[in-house]
Amino acid sequence: MRLSKTLLPTLKEDPVEAQIVSHKLMLRAGMIRQLGAGIYNWLPLGLRVLRKVENIVRQEMDKAGAQEVLMPAVQPAELWQETGRWEQYGVELLRFKDRGGRDFCFGPTHEEVITDLVRNELRSYKQLPANFYQIQSKFRDEVRPRFGIMRGREFLMKDAYSYDLDQESLDNSYDLMFKAYQNIFKSCGLSFRAVEADTGAIGGSDSHEFHVLAESGEDAIASCNSCDYAANLEKAEAGTPKAIPSPTKEQMQKIATPEAKTIDEVSEFFTVTPDKTVKSLLVKTDEGPFMLLLRGDHELNEIKASNFLDGNNFSLLEPEEVKNITGVSVGSLGPVGAKLPVIADLSLANNSGFICGANEDGYHLTGVNWERDLPKPKFADLRNVQVGDSCSRCGSGTLRLDRGIEVGHVFKLGDKYTKSMGMTVLNQLGREQTPLMGCYGIGVSRIVAAAIEQNHDDNGIVWPISLAPFHVEILLINPKEEAAANLANDIYKQLQDSGLEPLLDDRNERIGVKFKDADLIGAPIRVVIGGRGIKEGAVEVQSRVDGSSEKVVLDKVAELLINRAKNLLSV
RNA sequence: CGGGGUGUAGCGCAGUCUGGUAGCGCAUCGGUUUUGGGAACCGAGGGCCGGAGGUUCGAAUCCUCUCACCCCGACCA
Numbered sequence: 067m068r069l070s071k072t073l074l075p076t077l078k079e080d081p082v083e084a085q086i087v088s089h090k091l092m093l094r095a096g097m098i099r100q101l102g103a104g105i106y107n108w109l110p111l112g113l114r115v116l117r118k119v120e121n122i123v124r125q126e127m128d129k130a131g132a133q134e135v136l137m138p139a140v141q142p143a144e145l146w147q148e149t150g151r152w153e154q155y156g157v158e159l160l161r162f163k164d165r166g167g168r169d170f171c172f173g174p175t176h177e178e179v180i181t182d183l184v185r186n187e188l189r190s191y192k193q194l195p196a197n198f199y200q201i202q203s204k205f206r207d208e209v210r211p212r213f214g215i216m217r218g219r220e221f222l223m224k225d226a227y228s229y230d231l232d233q234e235s236l237d238n239s240y241d242l243m244f245k246a247y248q249n250i251f252k253s254c255g256l257s258f259r260a261v262e263a264d265t266g267a268i269g270g271s272d273s274h275e276f277h278v279l280a281e282s283g284e285d286a287i288a289s290c291n292s293c294d295y296a297a298n299l300e301k302a303e304a305g306t307p308k309a310i311p312s313p314t315k316e317q318m319q320k321i322a323t324p325e326a327k328t329i330d331e332v333s334e335f336f337t338v339t340p341d342k343t344v345k346s347l348l349v350k351t352d353e354g355p356f357m358l359l360l361r362g363d364h365e366l367n368e369i370k371a372s373n374f375l376d377g378n379n380f381s382l383l384e385p386e387e388v389k390n391i392t393g394v395s396v397g398s399l400g401p402v403g404a405k406l407p408v409i410a411d412l413s414l415a416n417n418s419g420f421i422c423g424a425n426e427d428g429y430h431l432t433g434v435n436w437e438r439d440l441p442k443p444k445f446a447d448l449r450n451v452q453v454g455d456s457c458s459r460c461g462s463g464t465l466r467l468d469r470g471i472e473v474g475h476v477f478k479l480g481d482k483y484t485k486s487m488g489m490t491v492l493n494q495l496g497r498e499q500t501p502l503m504g505c506y507g508i509g510v511s512r513i514v515a516a517a518i519e520q521n522h523d524d525n526g527i528v529w530p531i532s533l534a535p536f537h538v539e540i541l542l543i544n545p546k547e548e549a550a551a552n553l554a555n556d557i558y559k560q561l562q563d564s565g566l567e568p569l570l571d572d573r574n575e576r577i578g579v580k581f582k583d584a585d586l587i588g589a590p591i592r593v594v595i596g597g598r599g600i601k602e603g604a605v606e607v608q609s610r611v612d613g614s615s616e617k618v619v620l621d622k623v624a625e626l627l628i629n630r631a632k633n634l635l636s637v
Numbered sequence: 638c639g640g641g642g643u644g645u646a647g648c649g650c651a652g653u654c655u656g657g658u659a660g661c662g663c664a665u666c667g668g669u670u671u672u673g674g675g676a677a678c679c680g681a682g683g684g685c686c687g688g689a690g691g692u693u694c695g696a697a698u699c700c701u702c703u704c705a706c707c708c709c710g711a712c713c714a
Contacts, residue, residue, distance in 0.1 A: 075647085075648095075664095077648070077649095077664095078648090078649095078663075078664090078675065079648070079649060079663085080649095081648080081649090082643090082649075082707080083706075083707055083708095085707095085708085100706090102705085102706085103705085103706065103707090151714095155714080156712095156713090157712090158712095158713075158714080174714070175714060177714095206713090206714080208713080209638085209711085209712055209713065210708095210709095210710095210711095210712080210713090212707090212708090475714085477714095505714095507714085541673090543672070543673060544672060544673095546672095547672095575672095575675090576671085576672060576673095576674090576675075576676060577672065577673050577674065578672095578673085578674040578675050578676080579674085579675050579676095580673095580674085580675095581673085581674045581675085582674070582675050583675085585674090594673070596672090596673060597672095597673095598673070599673090606673085
């Protein structure tokens with residue numbers, strides 16, 4: 067591609083609306099432009115990268131035996147009503163009516179559409195297992211779109227849906243996808259991690275997320291330093307920490323603590339570390355209010371709590387509600403004498419002599435013991451794991467926390483959709499049987515942003531070659547110098563003929579501008595061609611990755627560039 | 638949905654408090670000189686000052702309503 071004939075509007079300054087590196091760089095490098103909140107135009111440079119990701123995904127999906135289809139973006143409400151999701155899905159589902167007043171939505175996902183298709187077309191167990199995928203624009207009316215295409219409302223997604231006759235076959239299909247995903251992210255040149263995940267409202271048994279590790283990630287990932295356990299913080303199981311025994315066999319005492327409300331204040335008041343204290347939180351579900359107990363230095367995991375309580379509409383109570391229900395302020399709540407059902411985190415099971423609120427404003431209890439001072443409550447894993455916690459899987463390792471960007475998610479859905487939509491096939495016995503389903507998503511457009519988060523420096527993007535919009539950039543210092551221009555054109559053509567994608571900066575710009583833009587755009591290899599080099603009989607080949615450069619004699623340049631690019635591509 | 642902020646040239650902003658029909662830098666176009674890390678000079682074009690209504694002799698500026706976008710929080714297959 068010749069830069070003189072390409073829309074590549076680079077920006078010198080950081081756009082004010084961009085918060086994270088990838089968003090800034092995508093705007094500055096002229097890859098995208100915003101049209102509305104969470105909605106973006108893809109310019110030529112950005113589209114080239116997007117297509118690279120798409121093709122990698124397509125190749126691996128095909129290799130794994132999935133069949134590509136293309137479903138409509140616009141879907142009739144009837145399908146969603148069949149599975150009940152028309153009501154359940156909430157505000158993120160963009161709904162609208164057609165001319166005749168019929169309800170439609172812009173698809174945020176396609177379980178209903180694909181299941182409708184296959185229930186009409188698949189009749190026999192002989193047609194299973196089957197896996198269909200598409201690469202398509204989705205729309206989710208995010209409450210708060212942000213970070214450019216990282217969390218946009220319209221985005222490009224690869225979604226795949228598998229159908230199997232039984233659990234064993236589903237496990238196998240899931241495994242195939244899991245491996246395909248590893249190949250995909252590896253091919254994209256990303257540093258990633260597969261982690262166990264909560265299945266959320268979509269339901270199902272097993273679920274893994276694939277995360278690109280990056281500081282700007284919106285998710286926290288816990289992983290063990292000894293075994294291969296890794297999980298989203300939402301899901302990560304807490305091991306049981308060592309009991310914190312009471313320093314003395316003291317009796318329970320009520321102490322006036324007029325100024326101490328928060329855990330920090332209470333710990334300071336009693337001059338103990340926060341892990342000697344217990345915090346009491348009030349939550350509610352449809353079933354009513356509950357009191358949850360956590361060690362003072364621990365944090366509530368609302369997903370675990372919500373799953374354990376098994377009610378809908380889980381939420382923390384507001385301070386005013388707490389006061390209304392218990393007659394006590396938030397800062398003095400405690401389990402002794404509490405009239406609500408109490409559930410305590412596992413880490414408290416063996417503790418004794420702890421400090422907690424006295425259920426009376428301005429007072430705390432010290433030296434509290436289970437059974438002696440209050441009945442033993444139910445125990446459950448309610449907290450977020452912390453750095454340094456022992457691993458619940460292997461018991462010997464400890465956990466670390468990293469930030470991750472979720473770029474893929476695989477689920478075993480079971481019969482949730484096939485059953486509600488009445489999909490059956492005939493089995494070996496000639497009986498109707500409801501197949502089991504799996505679904506597998508990849509955020510194609512998000513991968514572009516994630517790749518930049520992981521591959522950039524102060525000057526711009528440093529593409530892994532598999533995603534690079536161009537393999538080699540040729541910087542022609544002065545297009546008016548005929549010898550240099552001829553050489554540049556000649557190299558350009560040779561690169562193209564060898565199947566590579568070169569970018570020729572043949573603009574009538576000063577070399578400084580070209581260098582700056584080349585840094586931004588981030589082609590892995592570049593070559594600088596000017597009159598001086600031609601006179602010396604050698605031009606400079608540079609690496610965007612490590613900034614190294616070397617002089618190469620003129621008649622070897624094209625060959626060297628081709629070999630170098632192909633080497634990088636084959637790794 | 639709650640809180641905060643911003644809308645003035647393609648981009649970044651000043652002007653708004655204190656009303657007199659708009660300015661700076663970058664970018665763009667023409668010219669001259671330059672040409673190995675974001676050039677210099679000369680000249681030029683480009684604005685329903687987010688929108689609607691109101692106050693006023695007169696509104697980017699004051700008032701009312703509205704729309705859009707950004708940030709924090711809540712929420713989140």
